Amino acid sequence: MLRKEEIEHIGWLARIELSEAEKELFEKQLSSILDYFAVLDELDTEDVAPTYNAIGIKDVVRKDEPKEGLSQSEVLRNAPKKEKGYFKSPRML
Amino acid sequence: MKNDNLSAQEVVERIKSGDVSCEDLVCRIYERIERSELNAFVTLNRENAVEKAREVDKKRNEEEYKRKKLLGVPVAIKDSISTKGIQTTCASKILEGYVPPYDAAVIEALKREGAILIGKTNMDEFCMGTSTETSYYGPTRNPYDLSRVPGGSSGGSAAAIAAGETVLALGSDTGGSIRCPASFCGVVGLKPTYGLVSRYGLIAYANSLEQIGPMASNVTDTALLLDVISAKDERDTTQAKLKLKNNASANYCFPGWMNAERTGSEEINVKGMRIGVPKEFIEGVSPAVEKSVWNAVHKLEDSGASVDEISMRGLNLKYALASYYIIAMSEASSNLARFDGLRYGLRAGRDEDWHTTFSRIRGKGFGEEVKRRIILGTYALSAGYYGRYYLKALKVRTRIKAEFEDALKKHDILAMPTMPFVAFELGERIKDPLSLYLADVNTVPVNLAGVPSLSIPCGFSNGLPIGLQLVGKHFEEDTILRAAFVFEQL
Numbered sequence: 001m002l003r004k005e006e007i008e009h010i011g012w013l014a015r016i017e018l019s020e021a022e023k024e025l026f027e028k029q030l031s032s033i034l035d036y037f038a039v040l041d042e043l044d045t046e047d048v049a050p051t052y053n054a055i056g057i058k059d060v061v062r063k064d065e066p067k068e069g070l071s072q073s074e075v076l077r078n079a080p081k082k083e084k085g086y087f088k089s090p091r092m093l
Numbered sequence: 094m095k096n097d098n099l100s101a102q103e104v105v106e107r108i109k110s111g112d113v114s115c116e117d118l119v120c121r122i123y124e125r126i127e128r129s130e131l132n133a134f135v136t137l138n139r140e141n142a143v144e145k146a147r148e149v150d151k152k153r154n155e156e157e158y159k160r161k162k163l164l165g166v167p168v169a170i171k172d173s174i175s176t177k178g179i180q181t182t183c184a185s186k187i188l189e190g191y192v193p194p195y196d197a198a199v200i201e202a203l204k205r206e207g208a209i210l211i212g213k214t215n216m217d218e219f220c221m222g223t224s225t226e227t228s229y230y231g232p233t234r235n236p237y238d239l240s241r242v243p244g245g246s247s248g249g250s251a252a253a254i255a256a257g258e259t260v261l262a263l264g265s266d267t268g269g270s271i272r273c274p275a276s277f278c279g280v281v282g283l284k285p286t287y288g289l290v291s292r293y294g295l296i297a298y299a300n301s302l303e304q305i306g307p308m309a310s311n312v313t314d315t316a317l318l319l320d321v322i323s324a325k326d327e328r329d330t331t332q333a334k335l336k337l338k339n340n341a342s343a344n345y346c347f348p349g350w351m352n353a354e355r356t357g358s359e360e361i362n363v364k365g366m367r368i369g370v371p372k373e374f375i376e377g378v379s380p381a382v383e384k385s386v387w388n389a390v391h392k393l394e395d396s397g398a399s400v401d402e403i404s405m406r407g408l409n410l411k412y413a414l415a416s417y418y419i420i421a422m423s424e425a426s427s428n429l430a431r432f433d434g435l436r437y438g439l440r441a442g443r444d445e446d447w448h449t450t451f452s453r454i455r456g457k458g459f460g461e462e463v464k465r466r467i468i469l470g471t472y473a474l475s476a477g478y479y480g481r482y483y484l485k486a487l488k489v490r491t492r493i494k495a496e497f498e499d500a501l502k503k504h505d506i507l508a509m510p511t512m513p514f515v516a517f518e519l520g521e522r523i524k525d526p527l528s529l530y531l532a533d534v535n536t537v538p539v540n541l542a543g544v545p546s547l548s549i550p551c552g553f554s555n556g557l558p559i560g561l562q563l564v565g566k567h568f569e570e571d572t573i574l575r576a577a578f579v580f581e582q583l
Contacts, residue, residue: 014471017456037415040485050487054287054543060330074194080440087435090444
């Protein structure tokens with residue numbers, strides 16, 4: 001069961017502003033989805049290892065060779081706000 | 094509903110021989126899209142495509158062009174795949190106007206092989222959905238019945254093929270997003286083995302589950318497109334490094350047995366192929382779907398395959414669904430953290446402090462389903478719940494994978510319905526997210542196990558297509574394609 005205040009808090013953790021209507025809707029919907037997820041409690045998985053990747057690939061490396069990257073103007077082209085060749089962010093505080 | 098397009102193989106042959114003008118072909122497709130009521134595309138690439146088509150017509154006799162595997166073939170691209178210079182939105186408001194400065198690996202491969210990019214197809218926002226109704230750019234409609242959904246999330250790609258608005262298409266499949274719309278729109282769609290196709294340039298939703306895959310109107314074209322997009326690419330570190338014959342440059346090579354000009358020395362059949370039909374995947378599907386799938390399986394049996402009804406007892410599908418959604422949402426909450434309106438995308442309103450500004454942008458830019466999944470994923474990964482949800486789901490995944498590997502030891506392929514029912518009405522399920530999640534019950538277990546799977550049309554119910562799903566062993570795409578090819582000829 002997720003209460004409205006919890007949803008608001010998780011929304012803040014995820015950096016998503018939610019409207020009052022969304023909070024009310026999610027309170028009902030998310031709780032029923034979590035109830036569904038609770039079926040996993042029925043399974044004993046104590047001795048089972050987790051699977052992060054279905055084909056067991058890990059620690060892949062390649063040769064560290066320099067390659068041409070994107071130009072500064074290409075990288076900045078989609079930026080909504082920019083200044084002097086930088087992305088312009090909102091203030092930190 | 095009749096698609097009078099040539100197959101991709103025919104397009105290549107006729108363009109090379111000069112029987113067909115690529116420019117005419119491409120223009121006809123755009124005329125059809127203009128008249129269409131489907132809303133299959135978010136962005137069209139018309140000017141550029143026509144220019145490329147003219148180039149193909151001019152240079153078709155040059156040696157370099159003669160070797161191209163998809164010379165002049167129109168391909169539609171799901172909008173989750175980055176295309177240099179062509180707007181790529183993932184059907185989200187937050188990426189409206191975003192024009193990638195680079196191509197996904199699969200797009201580079203398509204261009205190398207002479208394909209013509211028609212445009213970007215509509216989808217559920219960030220691939221999150223089963224109906225293409227969560228798109229910010231409006232729903233796509235099912236070409237067989239405009240009041241119904243095309244399936245999702247690659248709904249635009251499937252609808253475009255079915256209606257002749259492209260010849261081939263790319264989709265991406267995290268929990269059924271290629272196979273579901275293939276089933277609902279009566280086309281062929283294949284989700285490759287995890288790691289077969291490079292994901293470089295695919296906008297990530299749940300990166301441990303998803304693959305880009307081919308969609309087409311027939312099995313041969315599906316294999317042809319898979320051959321091209323499985324090109325090796327070191328930029329995706331999760332792409333498998335398979336040891337292949339003849340130093341092949343792709344992880345999957347178009348098989349000689351499928352070639353139009355094959356000599357007849359090799360008979361294409363399913364004699365001796367062992368097909369398992371897991372009853373867990375048939376219980377609970379609509380009677381029409383069940384009947385149609387059994388008919389299809391019996392046809393393969395009559396062609397020489399052996400068929401067993403089996404039970405994958407350890408694979409309770411409700412555990413698979415819960416495990417899938419927990420993993421997908423958790424990965425999504427992390428992957429979608431990058432959308433903040435700083436480097437690209439929506440930057441709504443006046444800037445305030447960092448956190449408030451980003452929260453507002455994300456609140457305005459993401460649709461309801463995306464928010465729902467990010468919130469649930471954030472919750473599942475948060476302190477105190479990580480073990481109960483995320484870690485637990487990964488352990489359940491281990492069991493599900495083992496269950497598939499076990500069933501596929503005794504059988505060459507598994508056959509089952511792709512979807513439990515035919516295409517539903519627009520608006521019928523979208524208000525109840527859980528009921529939509531449940532629709533993915535036959536497709537998500539496949540992604541958890543990472544095995545390859547395709548959907549092929551196997552019949553109709555009230556004029557709406559039904560899909561047969563064939564599942565194979567890791568990296569044995571060829572076996573499911575062979576079975577599908579034989580079925581298609583019956």
